[in-house]
Amino acid sequence: MPARQNEWLIVVDMQRAFADPPSPWASADFYRALPQVERLVEAYRGRVILTRYVAPMPPTGAWVSYFEAWPSLLLPEQHPAWELKLPPGEGVFVETRATFGKWDAAMAARVGQDAALAICGVATECCVLATVLGAIDAGRFVRLATDACAGGTPEAHGQTLGILAGAAPLVELVQTAALV
Structure with a gap:
């Protein structure tokens, strides 16, 4: 089933820090997923949110010990590591968060009350x-484009998909071709 009229695309953190060595967070499969992400952005244009992760500055709470383990990524928001690897373009919104999870009240307000994701x-x-x-805790239906995602390792990617398969019917695991 192609993109639904009330469905928005959320593209999570397709940034230099997760794409390019020597970043310790670079995913070996980033560039495998990128062409599928680009296809999805074009298919959903007008209903696309690109998210950007940035380090919380200054880190507080558990983030302090986290960035003690990853000090090379305790970078200000304007640092090139946080740049998106795909240009926003017309009909694409960019949301920046200093959290792993990007779904929040502001994003819910942007997409509207009844939108699927x-x-x-x-x-x-x-x-x-x-x-x-x-998103699913907030009652949203999610279709996850598995071939447009990349994990830190292929094993971590596969394990996470196994976990999310257990969240059906709130989450449907699909390929990009099913969405475009």
């Missing part, structure tokens, strides 16, 4: 998972 991006086991869980 298609989600893709990186990393499957982290920000994609957190965004999907937040």
Whole structure:
């Protein structure tokens, strides 16, 4: 079933920090997923949100120890590592969050009360998972484009898809071709 009229696409964190070495967060499968993400952005134009993760500045709480483990990514919001790898273009909104999960009240207000969601991006086991869980907890139906997602490792990607399959019927795992 192609894109639904009331369905929005959320593209999670397709940024340089998750694409390109020497970043410790670079996904080996980022560039495998990117062509599918680009197809989805074009199909959903006018109903697309590109999210950007940025480090919380300054980190507080558990983020302090997190960035002690990942100090090379404690970077200001304007740093090139946080740049998107695909241009927003017309009909595409950009939302920046200092959280793994991107679904929140502001995003819900942007897409509207009755919108379903298609989600893709990186990393499957982290920000994609957190965004999907937040959306389904809020009662949204999610179709996850599995071939337009990339994990930190192929194993982590596959394990996360296994977990999300257990959330059916709130989450439907699909290929990009089913959405365009």
